[in-house]
Amino acid sequence: MSKRQLSLNAFLMSTGHHVAAWRHPDVPAGAELDFGEYLKVARLAEAAKFDAVFVADGIAVGKGSNAAASGNFDTVAKTARASHLEPFTLLSALAAVTERIGLIGTVSTTYNEPYHLARKFASLDWISGGRAGWNQVTSNTPAEAANFNRDEHPEHALRYERAGEFLDVVKGLWDSWEDDAFVRDKASGQFFDPAKLHVLNHKGKHFQVKGPLNVARPPQGYPVLVQAGSSEAGREIAARSAEAIFTAHQSLESAQAFYADVKGRLARYGRRPEELKILPGILPIVGRTEEEARAKYQKLQDLIHPQVGLSLLSGMIGADLSGYDLDGPVPLDLPETNGGKSRQALLLDLAEREQLSIRELYLRIAGARGHWTVVGTGTQIADRIQQWFENGAADGFNVMPPWLPGGLEDFIELVVPELRRRGLFREEYSGTTLREHFGLARPENQYLPQRRQRAAS
Amino acid sequence: MSKRQLSLNAFLMSTGHHVAAWRHPDVPAGAELDFGEYLKVARLAEAAKFDAVFVADGIAVGKGSNAAASGNFDTVAKTARASHLEPFTLLSALAAVTERIGLIGTVSTTYNEPYHLARKFASLDWISGGRAGWNQVTSNTPAEAANFNRDEHPEHALRYERAGEFLDVVKGLWDSWEDDAFVRDKASGQFFDPAKLHVLNHKGKHFQVKGPLNVARPPQGYPVLVQAGSSEAGREIAARSAEAIFTAHQSLESAQAFYADVKGRLARYGRRPEELKILPGILPIVGRTEEEARAKYQKLQDLIHPQVGLSLLSGMIGADLSGYDLDGPVPLDLPETNGGKSRQALLLDLAEREQLSIRELYLRIAGARGHWTVVGTGTQIADRIQQWFENGAADGFNVMPPWLPGGLEDFIELVVPELRRRGLFREEYSGTTLREHFGLARPENQYLPQRRQRAAS
Numbered sequence: 001m002s003k004r005q006l007s008l009n010a011f012l013m014s015t016g017h018h019v020a021a022w023r024h025p026d027v028p029a030g031a032e033l034d035f036g037e038y039l040k041v042a043r044l045a046e047a048a049k050f051d052a053v054f055v056a057d058g059i060a061v062g063k064g065s066n067a068a069a070s071g072n073f074d075t076v077a078k079t080a081r082a083s084h085l086e087p088f089t090l091l092s093a094l095a096a097v098t099e100r101i102g103l104i105g106t107v108s109t110t111y112n113e114p115y116h117l118a119r120k121f122a123s124l125d126w127i128s129g130g131r132a133g134w135n136q137v138t139s140n141t142p143a144e145a146a147n148f149n150r151d152e153h154p155e156h157a158l159r160y161e162r163a164g165e166f167l168d169v170v171k172g173l174w175d176s177w178e179d180d181a182f183v184r185d186k187a188s189g190q191f192f193d194p195a196k197l198h199v200l201n202h203k204g205k206h207f208q209v210k211g212p213l214n215v216a217r218p219p220q221g222y223p224v225l226v227q228a229g230s231s232e233a234g235r236e237i238a239a240r241s242a243e244a245i246f247t248a249h250q251s252l253e254s255a256q257a258f259y260a261d262v263k264g265r266l267a268r269y270g271r272r273p274e275e276l277k278i279l280p281g282i283l284p285i286v287g288r289t290e291e292e293a294r295a296k297y298q299k300l301q302d303l304i305h306p307q308v309g310l311s312l313l314s315g316m317i318g319a320d321l322s323g324y325d326l327d328g329p330v331p332l333d334l335p336e337t338n339g340g341k342s343r344q345a346l347l348l349d350l351a352e353r354e355q356l357s358i359r360e361l362y363l364r365i366a367g368a369r370g371h372w373t374v375v376g377t378g379t380q381i382a383d384r385i386q387q388w389f390e391n392g393a394a395d396g397f398n399v400m401p402p403w404l405p406g407g408l409e410d411f412i413e414l415v416v417p418e419l420r421r422r423g424l425f426r427e428e429y430s431g432t433t434l435r436e437h438f439g440l441a442r443p444e445n446q447y448l449p450q451r452r453q454r455a456a457s
Numbered sequence: 458m459s460k461r462q463l464s465l466n467a468f469l470m471s472t473g474h475h476v477a478a479w480r481h482p483d484v485p486a487g488a489e490l491d492f493g494e495y496l497k498v499a500r501l502a503e504a505a506k507f508d509a510v511f512v513a514d515g516i517a518v519g520k521g522s523n524a525a526a527s528g529n530f531d532t533v534a535k536t537a538r539a540s541h542l543e544p545f546t547l548l549s550a551l552a553a554v555t556e557r558i559g560l561i562g563t564v565s566t567t568y569n570e571p572y573h574l575a576r577k578f579a580s581l582d583w584i585s586g587g588r589a590g591w592n593q594v595t596s597n598t599p600a601e602a603a604n605f606n607r608d609e610h611p612e613h614a615l616r617y618e619r620a621g622e623f624l625d626v627v628k629g630l631w632d633s634w635e636d637d638a639f640v641r642d643k644a645s646g647q648f649f650d651p652a653k654l655h656v657l658n659h660k661g662k663h664f665q666v667k668g669p670l671n672v673a674r675p676p677q678g679y680p681v682l683v684q685a686g687s688s689e690a691g692r693e694i695a696a697r698s699a700e701a702i703f704t705a706h707q708s709l710e711s712a713q714a715f716y717a718d719v720k721g722r723l724a725r726y727g728r729r730p731e732e733l734k735i736l737p738g739i740l741p742i743v744g745r746t747e748e749e750a751r752a753k754y755q756k757l758q759d760l761i762h763p764q765v766g767l768s769l770l771s772g773m774i775g776a777d778l779s780g781y782d783l784d785g786p787v788p789l790d791l792p793e794t795n796g797g798k799s800r801q802a803l804l805l806d807l808a809e810r811e812q813l814s815i816r817e818l819y820l821r822i823a824g825a826r827g828h829w830t831v832v833g834t835g836t837q838i839a840d841r842i843q844q845w846f847e848n849g850a851a852d853g854f855n856v857m858p859p860w861l862p863g864g865l866e867d868f869i870e871l872v873v874p875e876l877r878r879r880g881l882f883r884e885e886y887s888g889t890t891l892r893e894h895f896g897l898a899r900p901e902n903q904y905l906p907q908r909r910q911r912a913a914s
Contacts (some may be wrong), residue, residue: 025643093549097554146665
């Protein structure tokens with residue numbers, strides 16, 4: 001296929017993406033801990049030839065909740081987010097029982113060590129035959145800090161500085177071994193060629209890591225590098241080294257501006273625009289008719305407990321809104337947050353533009369956590385996807401099923417065939433690795449140029 | 458079955474336990490990175506009704522090698538230990554494609570954070586339906602320290618102090634949720650009962666961890682707690698809280714002394730002797746005749762590169778022996794090591810008792826890394842196992858196949874049926890969790906006594 005193709009990830013989130021999904025009658029109770037349910041969803045996505053499953057993460061209970069931070073879990077107790085499977089264990093288990101679909105896991109650079117992370121992703125890449133991807137985040141809540149020996153989470157700038165150094169170390173560790181270092185010559189007893197082993201010896205501001213990694217270079221060279229921060233610092237890290245960026249936009253215009261800005265930064269790092277996939281989130285609610293779709297959406301919206309909606313909004317906007325009138329206007333003069341900066345600006349912009357009350361705003365975002373919610377028929381949703389894809393707003397999407405597995409089944413049954421009819425999405429996998437699905441080149445080992453130079457001189 | 462039963466773990470080590478296993482003609486090249494090969498071995502062990510597979514770990518290349526530490530990997534390059542799959546990813550993948558066998562992974566307390574570890578093991582326990590076990594080690598080499606921001610590894614006493622606190626935190630996190638905390642009441646919107654959530658708020662010398670854990674209490678309460686240090690500090694930690702201890706003994710007498718000592722410590726912690734399983738390592742080389750077994754052993758021994766044998770011995774004994782005559786006596790006045798203390802004493806004792814040269818000692822231990830090597834027929838090996846089992850030396854064994862999968866196939870074909878004939882080993886699993894295989898009780902949540910007290914008053 002020569003026509004540019006959409007990338008589609010299925011965003012796995014236990015019971016589904018809508019905050020009230022767990023109350024939906026079709027969602028199995030306990031799905032958040034049931035590997036069989038995660039597997040069912042991964043197999044649906046694989047049968048539909050999605051590029052990858054995508055798993056979010058956080059390392060605390062009620063991490064976005066101010067009340068929970070001070071010991072009050074009453075609101076968190078009305079959501080299904082407090083307990084779920086951990087990404088490395090989940091994706092490794094999925095690797096054993098899927099064949100082709102990519103496996104993207106979110107892991108924080110703030111509360112991890114690069115050696116552990118490089119090693120686990122390398123191991124996952126070997127187990128899955130080259131299907132691993134790492135969604136790099138920096139964590140942004142005090143609740144997470146408190147689980148890792150800190151009183152406060154580090155400042156935004158410091159987290160991103162650490163993230164940049166972290167990524168350099170991880171890449172250096174993945175390059176510990178040249179691809180053909182392991183000769184395994186039983187006759188001579190030579191298992192590897194020491195000349196093809198490279199000791200990193202990293203000594204930086206945040207890390208001191210000697211190496212080498214005790215796993216061979218991953219089948220993909222590096223697992224696919226995804227980044228999920230859309231702030232200034234996040235964009236710059238993405239432009240420098242990410243291969244896909246997961247982002248949140250409510251409007252075509254906002255997505256286009258982001259797309260142009262991020263793609264425009266690549267040349268400075270000697271990269272071409274197609275080397276970074278831009279993947280906004282989309283929460284699709286699909287019906288056979290528009291009415292059916294609307295009814296499905298309303299059914300979910302009606303299940304949102306007001307306490308949950310308000311708390312979710314407060315967490316996302318980085319300020320406690322519980323003192324305000326639910327049906328009054330959203331206060332626009334909130335203090336700037338040390339957490340997700342880009343998200344706060346996005347929400348305030350939306351509230352101002354559409355003159356939303358606090359309740360209206362939480363109803364708008366509670367479902368999709370600030371992502372793009374599209375309610376309609378398969379054709380209508382395919383139209384919107386095509387519009388974004390062909391007008392400089394997206395290279396593909398992180399599809400966030402409102403509830404699982406039904407919300408994904410709807411998308412696969414009603415939207416995917418329409419995308420195929422338009423020649424926008426594959427009928428069959430053409431490659432076996434996540435890099436191949438995304439159309440990304442396999443990175444060369446950073447030590448090879450030295451070797452070529454030595455060979456030439 | 459009322460008769461006391463052996464516990465048997467299959468020690469998975471990529472190409473096999475003998476240091477030259479990878480050169481064996483029947484061992485597939487690249488097995489150390491091939492999930493399919495690990496799975497083949499796990500399925501063999503499961504079909505034979507083993508209690509668990511057991512995975513060792515280290516977090517550096519050539520960690521026991523002084524030469525490697527100073528950048529010379531020539532010796533390490535003659536072994537197959539430099540690259541292999543990581544335990545959490547490997548065991549999670551195995552969990553998805555096995556049904557009953559336990560999954561024990563080694564993870565260090567020195568270079569990890571308790572929140573990450575508690576969470577991954579809880580998740581693995583959920584994915585596997587209660588089959589996870591944690592083999593707790595403290596790491597003991599400078600090569601590992603250098604991968605985690607340190608110039609030197611912490612002292613033995615400090616590592617064990619940290620290990621004790623680490624374990625307390627991990628248990629506290631696993632108890633974050635009472636077993637029935639998640640009510641998932643769709644009608645009212647109550648997902649969990651906050652009264653059954655416990656915030657740890659740990660503030661200790663080594664860790665400050667607030668909690669709660671973002672995974673429900675594991676199916677087993679706690680994954681089975683294994684401990685692998687046999688020093689004074691290791692024994693004390695085992696007596697206080699381990700449920701199985703993996704240990705190395707070359708003789709019945711040494712194993713009996715260890716068994717009596719460790720079991721004798723349990724009462725001080727209010728525990729009964731059967732609450733801690735003592736599992737020495739055994740490297741069995743099995744033939745249909747004694748001659749065949751000897752020939753199999755010799756074939757492997759002949760494949761040991763002298764450079765590898767000497768280096769392995771130096772690493773295990775905690776001193777560089779490369780300056781000594783290979784065929785001269787083992788120097789008995791070595792400085793005490795900060796690494797594995799108990800191992801050094803064991804080796805020096807063996808060398809003195811049997812008047813071994815350095816070459817003889819390395820040939821003796823290179824195969825089994827200080828563990829008990831038994832060469833013989835199925836009946837002969839079953840005799841030795843029964844002798845240890847019935848004479849206060851062992852509750853079972855970590856079976857370390859010399860090469861894989863052949864060495865395990867031999868044991869299963871020739872030794873296991875003999876053990877069954879004697880009524881010492883199960884014909885079928887009677888339970889589904891690792892705790893049930895081991896005959897260990899499910900631990901009660903540490904917050905329950907408080908709750909009962911409140912209910913009574």
